[in-house]
Amino acid sequence: MEGAAIRINELFGSRIISPEFVIGKVNQLINEQEKSSQLEIHSKLTYESLRFLFEKRDMLNIADGVKEHLVWWYFKVRIEKCNGEISDRDFDKLLEVFSSTQYISLESIVISVLKANHHLTEGQLQKADNIFASKAYRKERFGYSRRMDILKGKIMDIKQVQKLIEFRLYSVLEMALEKGCLSHEGVRLLSTPYSGTTDKKIRLKLAQLAQKKL
Numbered sequence: 354m355e356g357a358a359i360r361i362n363e364l365f366g367s368r369i370i371s372p373e374f375v376i377g378k379v380n381q382l383i384n385e386q387e388k389s390s391q392l393e394i395h396s397k398l399t400y401e402s403l404r405f406l407f408e409k410r411d412m413l414n415i416a417d418g419v420k421e422h423l424v425w426w427y428f429k430v431r432i433e434k435c436n437g438e439i440s441d442r443d444f445d446k447l448l449e450v451f452s453s454t455q456y457i458s459l460e461s462i463v464i465s466v467l468k469a470n471h472h473l474t475e476g477q478l479q480k481a482d483n484i485f486a487s488k489a490y491r492k493e494r495f496g497y498s499r500r501m502d503i504l505k506g507k508i509m510d511i512k513q514v515q516k517l518i519e520f521r522l523y524s525v526l527e528m529a530l531e532k533g534c535l536s537h538e539g540v541r542l543l544s545t546p547y548s549g550t551t552d553k554k555i556r557l558k559l560a561q562l563a564q565k566k567l
Contacts, residue, residue, distance in 0.1 A: 357382040357390075358397030365401045375405070376412045383415050391419045395426040400434075403427040424450060425458035432462065437471035444477050448484050460485050467497040492520045499525050503534045514539035523555045530562045540566045 361382055364375050383391055395403070406413065407427040413420055428447055432439055439447070451459040463481055466473065473481075482494065495516060499509065509517075509529055514536075517526050526543065529535050535543070544563035547556040 355397055357386055358394050361394075362397075362399045362402050365399065365405065372405075372409055372412070376409055379406065380414045383419060388416070391416060392422055394419075395422045398423075398426075400430055403430060421454070421456045421458055424454075424456060425462065428459065428462055432466070437466060437469055439466065439471075439473070439477070441474070441477065444473075444480070448480055452484060460487060460490055464490055464493045467493040470497070470500060473497075492522065495520060496522045496525050500528065503529050503532050506532075506534065508534055508536055509539055510536050511538040511542060514542055521552060523552065523559060526559055527562065530559070530566060533566075535563075535566075 361379055364378060383394060386394065398406070403423065403426060406423055410420060410424060413423075428443070431443055447459055447462065450456065463485065478494070481490075485491075485494075499513060499517060499522070502509065503525070514526065514529075517523075526535075530540070530543070540563045542563075543559050544567055545560065547553065547560050549556065
C-alpha cells in the first residue's frame with residue numbers, strides 16, 4: 354500500500370501530461386491493492402495529491418468507500434491546516450459533497466468541529482442545520498450552542514437542562530453548574546436524588562454539585 358501511495362505522490366512531483374493520464378494511473382494503482390489497503394491509502398498521500406484527487410473525484414473509477422475515505426481525509430487535512438477553522442468556501446463545498454453523496458464521514462467532520470468548540474459562524478450553523486438530521490449531529494449541535502451560551506454567561510432554563518439530560522451531555526451540565534449558568538428550576542431538577550442505574554455515577558455527582566448551589 355505504501356508503495357502505491359509513493360507512486361501516486363510521485364505523479365505530482367513530475368511534469369504531468371494530462372489529468373486523464375494521472376487519474377488513469379491512480380485508478381490502476383489503487384485497484385491493484387487489497388481492499389483493506391485501498392481503504393488506508395488516503396493517509397499516505399500528500400496534500401497536493403489529495404487536492405487533485407478531490408477536484409477530479411468524479412473521474413475516479415474506484416470503490417465508493419475508498420473514494421469516501423479520500424474525500425473525508427482531504428477535508429480533514431484542510432481543516433487541520435487551518436487549526437480547526439473552516440472557511441465559508443470549504444464549509445459550503447463540504448455540505449455540497451455531502452448532499453450529493455451522503456458520505457457520513459463528512460457529517461462526522463462537522464460533529465468533531467462542534468465537539469472541539471471550534472468557531473462556526475451563525476451562517477454555517479444554519480446551513481448545517483438544514484443538511485444534517487442525525488441524532489448524533491443534533492446532540493452535538495445542541496451541546497455546542499449551550500457551551501457557547503455558558504461562555505457568554507447566559508442562564509439556561511429548565512427545558513434546556515432537560516434536553517441536556519436527554520442527550521446525556523453531562524459535561525455541559527457540569528460546566529453550567531460550575532459557571533452558575535443554570536436557572537433555579539434547573540438546579541433543583543439536577544439536585545433531585547437519582548435512583549436510576551444508567552449513568553449513575555455522573556448523575557449522582559451532578560446531584561451533589563447542584564445541592565451545593567441551592
